[in-house]
Amino acid sequence: MDFLRFLRGALGAATTGGRTYHLWMGVLTFIIMVGGYAYSVQLREGLIVTGMSDHVSWGLYISNFTFLVGLAAAAVMLVLPAYVLKDVDFSRAVLIGEGVAVAALTMCLCFVVVDLGGPQNMWHLVPVLGYFNWPRSMLAWDVLVLNGYLALNLLIPLYILYQHYHGREPQRRKYVPFVYLSVFWAVSIHMVTAFLLAGLPARPFWNTGLLGPRFLASAFAAGPAFIIVTLHFIRRMTTYRIANETLSKLAMIATVAAQVNLIMLGSEIFKEFYFPTHHSESARYLFFGLHEHNALVPWIWTSISMNVLATIVLTLHPLRRDQRLLYPACLLLFVAVWMEKGIGLIIPGFIPSPLGEIVEYMPTWVELAVTAGIWSLGLFVFTALVRVALAVETGSVRHPGAPIMQD
Template sequence: MTAFRFIKDCTRAAFTGGSPRFVAWVGSLFAVSLAGVWAYSYQLNHGLIVTGMSDQVSWGIYIANFTFLVGMAAAAVMLVIPAYIFHNQAARSVVLLAEGVAVAACIMCMLFVTVDLGQPLRFWHMIPGLGRLNWPQSMLAWDVIVLSGYLALNISIPWYITYQRYRGRKADIRVYFPAVLISIFWAISIHTVTAFLFIANPARPFWNTALLGPRFIASAFTAGPAFMVLAFRLIDRETSFKVDPKVMRLLALITAISLQINLFMVGVELFKEFYAPTAHSASAQFLFFGIGGENALVPWIWGALLIECIAVVILMVHKLRQNENLLAIACIFAIVGIWIEKGMGLIIPGFTPTPLGEVFGYFPTWTETLVSFGIWAIGFMVFTVLARVTIMIETGRLKLGTLGESQVLE
C-alpha cells in the first residue's frame, strides 16, 4: 500500500503549501483552462463549424499545435541521452524535469487531437479489439500507438526513480535502463511517425517531401531545449531547487546547433520551391508571398525566419549568449519561430491551394483560440505539478513518513 500512499502524498504535496506567487500561477492557469472547457462545450454543441476550418482547409490551429507539441515531447531525449547514456551529472540532475515536459506535451498532444475530432465520444473505436484500429495501414493509427507508448514510458521511468527515492532507496539503474533505451528510440519515432503522417499524402505536395522528417527532428530539438532553458531558469529562481549552470550551457548549445540545421533545411526547401517552380510550388508561393490576395501567413513566416536568425546570432556569439536575459530572448524567439514555421506555416499551406486548385482563407476563431489556450494551460499545470513534486522528492523534502496528517510543506 506504499504505492497508494505515494500517490496520496504526492497529490497533497502538489496542491498544498505553495507561496502566494505559486497559488496565483496555478490559479490563473486553472482559470484559463476553465475558459477553454467552456469554449469546448460550445464547440461540442454546435459542431466544428464554430472553428475557422472548412472543407478546403480542414485542419487548423489544433493540428498545428499538436504537431509542434509532439516535437516538444520528443525533445526530452536531448537530456535523457546525456543523463543515462553518457552519465553527464548535470543532465542527470534535471532529467526527471525534462521527462515532466514530455508528459505534459504528450497530454497536450492527445487533447489537441481530441478537440479536433467531430465525434470525440467514439474514441473507443480506436481501441484495438473493441474498435478497429487500422494498423499498420493508417499513419494516424501509428501515431496513436507511439504517443500513448511514449506517454507510458515517460510516466513509468520517473515514477520508478522517484518512488524509490520516496521510500529512501536508491533507484537501480539495471531496472530502468532497458526502458530508457526504448524511450530514446521511441522519442525519435514519435516525431518521425508524425512527420510520416504528413509525408504519407501525395495529395498534398507541400507535405509530400522526405525532408519533412529531418526538419521535424531538428525543429523539435530547437524548441524543446529552448523551452527547458526558460522553464529551468524559472524553477531556479522561484524554488529551492538550484539548476546547475552546466545544464543551461548544454541546452543552449543544443538549441543553437539544431536551429542552424533547421534553418539550413528551410533554405534547401526554399531553393527547391523557387529555383524551378512547378505546379507543386503553389503552396510555398502561398506561404511566402501569397496567392490571389490570400496572404495571411506571409508576415508570420518571414517574421518567424527573422526571429530564428536573431536567435541564432545570440546563441552563437559567446558574449551575447552568456547574458541570461539575451539567452532568454533567444529561446523565446526560437520557440515562437518554430511554432509558426511548423505549426500554422506547415498545416495551412498543405491545404492551400486545395487539390482542385482553390485558394481559401483560414483564420482561427475565438472558440478555437480559447480551446487552444485552455489546453496549453492544462499542459502548464501538469508540468508545474510534476516539477513541484519531483523537486520535493529530489531534495528529500518529500519522503515516506515526512508528510504528517496536518503537516504543511514550505
C-alpha cells in the same frame, strides 16, 4: 500501501505552495474552464464554429499538435546523456525534461480529441473493441507511438522518484533498458507524425522526404530552449540547484539544432523557388501570397526573422554565455518554431486546394479559447509534476523510514 502514501505525499506537494503558486494555478484553472466552455459550444454546434472548412480541413488544433509532438520528443535530448552516458550534470534537469514530455503529450492527445468530429466514436480506435487500422494508417501508428511514449515518460520518472522517496538509489538494470527504448521511441513519435503528412501525394507541400528530419531539427531546437527557460524560472523561484554547466550544455544542443533547422529551411526554399512548379504554389502562398491572398505572409516572415535572430545570438559564444541574452533568445526561438512548425506548416498544405481553389483560414474565438485552455492544462500538469519531482528530490516529501538524503 507505501505507494498510496507516496501518492498522498505527492498530492500534498502539488496542492501546497505560496501565494504566487496558487495564483498561477488559479489563473491556469480559469483559462482551462473557459476552454472547456468553448469546447462545449463546439460539441453542441459541431466544428462549424471553427474557422476550418472542406478546403482547409485542419487548423489551429492540428497545428499545435504537430508542434507539441516535437516538444515531447525533445525530452530525449536530456534523457540520453543523463541516464546512459552517466553525465551527472544532467540528472537534475532530466526530471524536468520528462515533465515537459508528459505535459506536451497530454496536450497532443487533447488537441487530437478536440479536432475530432465524432469524439463519442473514439472507442472505434480501441483494438479488439473497435477496428484499429494498423499498420496501414499512419494515424493508427501515431496513436500507438504517442501513447507508448506517454507511458514510458510516466513510468521512468515514477520509478526513480519512488526510489528516492524511500531514500534508495534506483537500480540501473531496472530502468536503463526503458531509457534506451524511450530514446528510440522519441525519434519515432516525431518521424511518424512527419510521415502522417509526408505520405500524402495529394499535398505537395508536405510530400517531401525532408519533412521528418526538419521536424527533428526544429524540435531539438525548441525543446531544449523551452527547458532552459523553465530551469531559469526554477532556479529563481525554488532552492533547487541547477549547475550553470547544465544550462550551457543545453544551450549548445539548441544552438546546433537551430542551425541545422535553418539549413534545411534554406534547402526547402531553394527547391521551391529556383524553378517553381505547380507543386510550389503552397510555398508561394506561404512566403509571398497567391493572387491577393496573403494571410500567412507576415506570419511566416515574423517567424523566420525571430528564428534567424535567435540563432545568431545563440551561435555567437559571448552572446550565448550572457544569461541576460540567453533566456530571451531561447524564448524567441521557441515561439518562432511554434509559428513555423504549427500554423506555418499545416495551413499552407491546404492552400491552394488540390483543384487549385484558394480558401483562406482564420481561427475563431472557439478555437482560440480551446487552444488556450489546452495549453493551460499542459502548463498546469507540468507545474504540478515539477513541483512533486522537486519536493521528492529535495527531500521535503519522503518516506518516514527513509534515510536522510545526502545532497
